[in-house]
Each structure stands twice: as C-alpha cells, then as structure tokens.
Amino acid sequence: MEENDQTPPSEEMQPLSVTPSTSPSSNPTTPQVMSLEERFQLVRSVGEECIQEEELRNLLEKKPLPICYDGFEPSGRMHIAQGVMKTLNVNKLTKAGCKVKIWIADWFAQLNNKMGGDLKKIKTVGEYLIEIWKAVGMDIDGDKVEFLWSSDEINSRAHEYWPLVMDIARRNKLPRIMRCVQIMGRSEQDELTAAQIFYPCMQCADIFFLKADICQLGMDQRKVNVLAREYCDDIKRKNKPIILSHHMLPGLQQGQEKMSKSDPSSSIFMEDEEAEVKTKIKKAYCPPQIVEGNPCLEYIKYIVFPWFHEFKVERNPENGGEKIYKSFEELVADYESGGLHPGDLKPALAKALNTILQPVRDHFCKDPKAKDLLKRVKGYRVTR
Numbered sequence: 001m002e003e004n005d006q007t008p009p010s011e012e013m014q015p016l017s018v019t020p021s022t023s024p025s026s027n028p029t030t031p032q033v034m035s036l037e038e039r040f041q042l043v044r045s046v047g048e049e050c051i052q053e054e055e056l057r058n059l060l061e062k063k064p065l066p067i068c069y070d071g072f073e074p075s076g077r078m079h080i081a082q083g084v085m086k087t088l089n090v091n092k093l094t095k096a097g098c099k100v101k102i103w104i105a106d107w108f109a110q111l112n113n114k115m116g117g118d119l120k121k122i123k124t125v126g127e128y129l130i131e132i133w134k135a136v137g138m139d140i141d142g143d144k145v146e147f148l149w150s151s152d153e154i155n156s157r158a159h160e161y162w163p164l165v166m167d168i169a170r171r172n173k174l175p176r177i178m179r180c181v182q183i184m185g186r187s188e189q190d191e192l193t194a195a196q197i198f199y200p201c202m203q204c205a206d207i208f209f210l211k212a213d214i215c216q217l218g219m220d221q222r223k224v225n226v227l228a229r230e231y232c233d234d235i236k237r238k239n240k241p242i243i244l245s246h247h248m249l250p251g252l253q254q255g256q257e258k259m260s261k262s263d264p265s266s267s268i269f270m271e272d273e274e275a276e277v278k279t280k281i282k283k284a285y286c287p288p289q290i291v292e293g294n295p296c297l298e299y300i301k302y303i304v305f306p307w308f309h310e311f312k313v314e315r316n317p318e319n320g321g322e323k324i325y326k327s328f329e330e331l332v333a334d335y336e337s338g339g340l341h342p343g344d345l346k347p348a349l350a351k352a353l354n355t356i357l358q359p360v361r362d363h364f365c366k367d368p369k370a371k372d373l374l375k376r377v378k379g380y381r382v383t384r
Contacts (some may be wrong), residue, residue, distance in 0.1 A: 069214070
C-alpha cells in the first residue's frame with residue numbers, strides 16, 4: 001500500500017484543552033466555595049504520584065470541568081481496594097469539580113483472557129461492580145460519574161478509535177509496548193498472545209478517545225500513561241494527559257505487593273460476611289511494632305482514616321482502655337512504641353471495615369438484581 005502523509009488521527013479529535021471558560025457559573029458541577037488551592041490539594045491527594053503538578057494546577061485553573069478517566073477489567077469479585085479506595089478517590093475528584101469517566105473495559109478483559117474470554121460473563125461481572133459502587137456510596141448523582149462500556153463506545157465510534165490505535169502502534173517499537181504489559185498483570189517474560197501485545201496500544205488510545213485530561217489509575221498502570229504522554233510528543237500535541245497514580249494496597253499476607261482475586265485470603269471482598277472479614281484480618285500479617293510492610297496499617301491509612309477521619313480502638317481498662325486516634329501519625333507512634341498491640345489493632349480494624357461494608361451486604365441481600373449478579377459472579381472461575 002502507498003504511504004500517505006496524513007495528519008495523525010489523534011489531532012483530528014478534540015484536543016485535551018485547557019481553555020478558560022467565559023462563563024464558569026454556567027456549569028453546575030464547578031465548585032463555588034473551594035479555592036483553586038483547595039481543589040488542587042484535594043485532587044492531588046488522590047495520587048501517590050502526579051505527572052506533572054504544575055500542569056494539574058493549570059488545568060484546574062483554566063478548565064471548568066476537567067475529565068478524569070479510570071478504567072477496569074471486569075475480572076471477578078471486587079476487593080476492598082477497588083471498591084472503597086476507588087469510591088474515596090472518585091468522590092474527591094467530583095467534589096473538586098471534575099467529571100469522572102469510568103471505562104468498563106469488557107473487550108480488554110476478553111483480550112486478557114479474563115473469565116476464560118467469555119464476553120457474556122465479563123459483562124455480568126461489570127454490572128455487579130457497578131452495583132457495588134452504588135451501594136458503597138460513590139457520588140454518581142447527576143452526571144458527575146459516567147460508566148462507559150468499551151465494546152459499546154468503540155463500536156459506535158470505530159472510525160475514531162481504530163485509526164488512533166493504529167497510529168500509536170505505528171509510532172512505537174515492540175520493546176516499548178512490551179514494557180507496558182505490567183498493566184495487564186503480566187511480565188515481559190510471560191508467553192503472551194498477540195491480543196495481549198495489542199492491548200497497550202488500545203489502552204493508550206482510550207485516553208485520547210475519552211478526551212481525558214487526567215489519567216487516574218493505579219501505580220501499576222503508570223507505564224502506559226507515560227506512553228500516552230510520549231505519544232503527545234510524537235504528534236506535537238501541547239496538552240498532555242496528567243497522570244495521577246494512586247497507591248496500590250497490598251495483600252493481607254506477608255510479602256504480597258497487591259491483592260489477588262485468585263487468592264481469597266489475600267483480600268477483603270466487598271460482599272464478604274462480617275465473620276469472614278474478622279477471620280481474614282485475624283490471620284493477616286501484622287508484626288508487633290513493625291510499620292514497614294504491615295498490610296493492616298496500610299488498610300488503616302488508606303481506607304479507615306479517609307473514611308472515618310479517626311480510628312477507634314476498644315480495650316479493657318487494664319490494657320489501656322478505649323482510645324481514638326485522630327491521625328495516622330499518632331497511631332504509628334503508638335504502634336512502634338508497643339503502646340498499641342496487634343491483638344487490639346486487628347479487632348478495631350475488622351470492626352471499621354465491617355461498618356463500611358455493611359451497606360453493600362444489605363444491598364446484595366435485599367436487591368433481587370444485585371443478589372442474582374453476585375450469585376452468578378461467585379460461580380465463575382477466575383482465569384488469567
């Protein structure tokens with residue numbers, strides 16, 4: 001075929017604009033009571049890393065309704081990091097005046113052989129995940145949060161999507177794409193299918209396809225988000241997507257860097273019964289006076305404190321009595337000194353988590369649709 005020096009497809013699409021609004025008050029989502037600095041600090045608190053902070057500040061100053069993108073593969077039951085942490089992050093972003101597009105990556109899950117590549121099962125899992133976010137308190141009123149199914153959106157705008165994917169693929173060598181396979185939970189040493197090589201190019205394209213200003217995903221997705229910024233350099237696009245990468249919550253056992261859906265003991269699932277949560281936390285790795293690599297303390301830092309703004313420990317008077325910690329730093333100081341023992345910390349943690357999860361349990365018990373979805377998802381075999 002003849003070469004054709006055409007404008008890259010991504011430049012034909014709406015750019016990641018940061019144009020000042022002539023009428024900010026016309027947008028009801030724009031917060032009227034928060035200062036620019038307050039909005040910046042709130043959005044910035046979502047990410048363990050931000051590339052780049054000045055770009056984020058400029059975006060919030062000049063664009064009345066920034067678009068944040070987060071995506072997930074429907075691949076099985078939802079653990080607490082995906083359920084509660086994502087809800088906390090999304091609610092911070094909407095409070096700061098952002099619109100959040102949640103990309104239900106059903107085609108991507110199929111490419112990555114989740115649910116054995118069965119798209120019908122994958123879609124069922126996607127519906128179940130949405131039910132959980134509604135039940136746990138994600139701020140989805142109005143149009144602040146939009147759930148978009150990748151298969152539907154790509155099919156409806158294929159003429160925009162596939163030329164963009166092809167252009168990204170054409171401009172990158174295979175080793176560069178291979179470095180991104182971590183986003184699928186794979187390594188460069190794995191025996192990959194051709195579909196899994198294609199996956200990073202598609203995920204990179206998603207960012208531009210969704211007109212995202214901010215990529216709000218986990219640290220494990222960082223490499224493909226950086227690829228998107230490099231693509232902007234290639235096509236000489238000035239406004240690059242800002243990367244806001246959130247912390248990855250570890251598994252409950254020693255040395256588990258992240259939770260695993262295939263290992264139930266490593267995770268708290270969003271619809272776990274009260275007794276299951278207590279048992280899992282009781283068995284969790286939590287060495288006395290050791291903070292580094294302690295998953296129980298990570299749960300308190302990233303879930304309990306952001307949710308309740310305090311941590312309550314109930315003890316017998318002879319063991320120190322009841323104590324309410326108002327900051328994580330105060331708790332850490334007590335734990336390192338031996339003033340707080342794992343035997344008292346663990347029941348308090350389990351109680352806090354169960355309080356957060358109870359509305360989800362209630363929803364899946366009382367709502368017929370949610371109940372049926374959970375039954376079906378629990379019956380599926382998790383595949384890699």
